[in-house]
Amino acid sequence: MVTKSTVPVGTADKVRKEIAATxxxxxxxxxxxxxxxxxxxxxxxxxxxxxxxxRVVIGTDNPRTTELVRALYEPFTRNHDxxxxxxxxxxELTKYAANAMLATKISFMNELANIAEALGADIEKVRVGIxxxxxxxxxxxxxxxxxxxxxFPKDVQALIRSANEVQHKPEILNAVEAVNTRQKQVxxxxxxxxxxxxxxxxxxxxxxxxxxPNTDDMREAPSRAxxxxxxxxxxxxxxxxxxxxxxxARLYAERSEVVLCKNAYDAAAGADALAIVTEWQEFRSPDFxxxxxxxxxxxxxxxxxxxxxxxxxxxxxxxxxxxxxxxLASG
Numbered sequence: 001m002v003t004k005s006t007v008p009v010g011t012a013d014k015v016r017k018e019i020a021a022t023x024x025x026x027x028x029x030x031x032x033x034x035x036x037x038x039x040x041x042x043x044x045x046x047x048x049x050x051x052x053x054x055r056v057v058i059g060t061d062n063p064r065t066t067e068l069v070r071a072l073y074e075p076f077t078r079n080h081d082x083x084x085x086x087x088x089x090x091x092e093l094t095k096y097a098a099n100a101m102l103a104t105k106i107s108f109m110n111e112l113a114n115i116a117e118a119l120g121a122d123i124e125k126v127r128v129g130i131x132x133x134x135x136x137x138x139x140x141x142x143x144x145x146x147x148x149x150x151x152f153p154k155d156v157q158a159l160i161r162s163a164n165e166v167q168h169k170p171e172i173l174n175a176v177e178a179v180n181t182r183q184k185q186v187x188x189x190x191x192x193x194x195x196x197x198x199x200x201x202x203x204x205x206x207x208x209x210x211x212x213p214n215t216d217d218m219r220e221a222p223s224r225a226x227x228x229x230x231x232x233x234x235x236x237x238x239x240x241x242x243x244x245x246x247x248x249a250r251l252y253a254e255r256s257e258v259v260l261c262k263n264a265y266d267a268a269a270g271a272d273a274l275a276i277v278t279e280w281q282e283f284r285s286p287d288f289x290x291x292x293x294x295x296x297x298x299x300x301x302x303x304x305x306x307x308x309x310x311x312x313x314x315x316x317x318x319x320x321x322x323x324x325x326x327x328l329a330s331g
Contacts, residue, residue, distance in 0.1 A: 005088040008162055009092040012036050012059065012149070013083035021067060036088045038095035043149060044214030055082045059091020063117045069098045096162070105140040105177040106147045113143035113323025114186075123323030124305055143322045145222035145277060145303035146183035148211030153180075153220040184225035187275050187301045190320045191230075194273070194299065200234030205271035207264055208278025208304075209248045216244040218251060222303070231257055241269035242280055265294060273299035276306060288315040 016034045023030055036059030041049045053076060058069050066085050074133070076085060086094070109127070116123040123143050131138035156177055163170040191199060211221035218224060227237050239248060241259045252258040261267035264283065268274050268291055276283055284306050292298045298317045300307075305321045312319040 012088045035060045036091040043143045096159040103152040107176040109141045109143045110183040116323040120325045145244045148220035188229045202272040203236040205268040205274045206239040207276045210244040213280045238267045269294045275301040277315035279304040
């Protein structure tokens with residue numbers, strides 16, 4: 001039996017115990033083993049990740065079972081031995097640890113971005129400076145509106161619960177979660193500041209609804225926190241996402257204040273400001289002249305730092321990014 005899902009540490013032991021009890025109750029003597037085989041598939045690239053894995057983690061205490069699983073994966077690892085074998089509990093923890101580490105990098109960069117903004121520094125320059133250190137690298141050090149999706153939030157929370165169950169206080173993980181929750185409101189806070197706290201009756205265009213590009217997944221997406229906050233303050237939303245509109249229609253079917261638009265410019269038409277929430281490729285090079293013409297006011301809240309502030313300023317926009325220094329908001 002091979003499990004390929006994120007499960008709490010100790011799940012394989014419980015599965016083994018349950019199977020053994022069931023077999024005993026039936027008077028059956030069947031040899032079996034339980035293997036932990038956590039998956040490391042990214043949404044939007046799951047097939048490619050499976051066909052060409054960077055590692056395959058196997059948790060088993062049985063050498064014979066190890067060879068059986070090695071043979072199973074051989075077609076996908078023949079060019080390079082990527083199989084990592086360990087005990088079952090370590091394997092179960094590895095998946096949580098990997099996602100928690102990546103989530104930590106994201107929250108750390110978002111914390112740094114907030115500090116940089118308060119100090120008048122540019123987090124994008126800081127990112128390049130620290131990313132050039134090979135011990136740090138450039139992966140997952142992009143500031144933004146927080147992480148979402150089906151894995152990072154769930155796995156960080158599950159690891160916190162597991163730690164609490166063994167009476168260990170996971171202070172760093174608690175901070176990762178707290179920073180991420182706060183960061184999902186960063187654009188709304190900037191909106192309140194720009195509009196002097198008066199968001200009621202205003203319309204905001206949102207570009208991007210999925211928690212990341214190349215998926216329609218809106219689970220724990222920052223866009224949902226932003227939309228919910230804007231609606232709570234009496235604002236309206238005109239939103240567009242290349243693939244997540246259908247999911248958004250399901251989630252906000254009963255909210256007439258949320259209008260889902262056919263394209264990015266349709267969403268921006270008549271809005272008081274534009275907020276960029278997901279870094280889809282099509283949002284990276286918009287027609288700024290057209291955008292300025294159709295927006296009610298030339299204001300952009302960029303939650304993904306897609307644009308150069310000086311360039312956007314030359315088009316006459318007031319531009320708020322993440323951690324790029326208060327002096328970089330252009331008028």
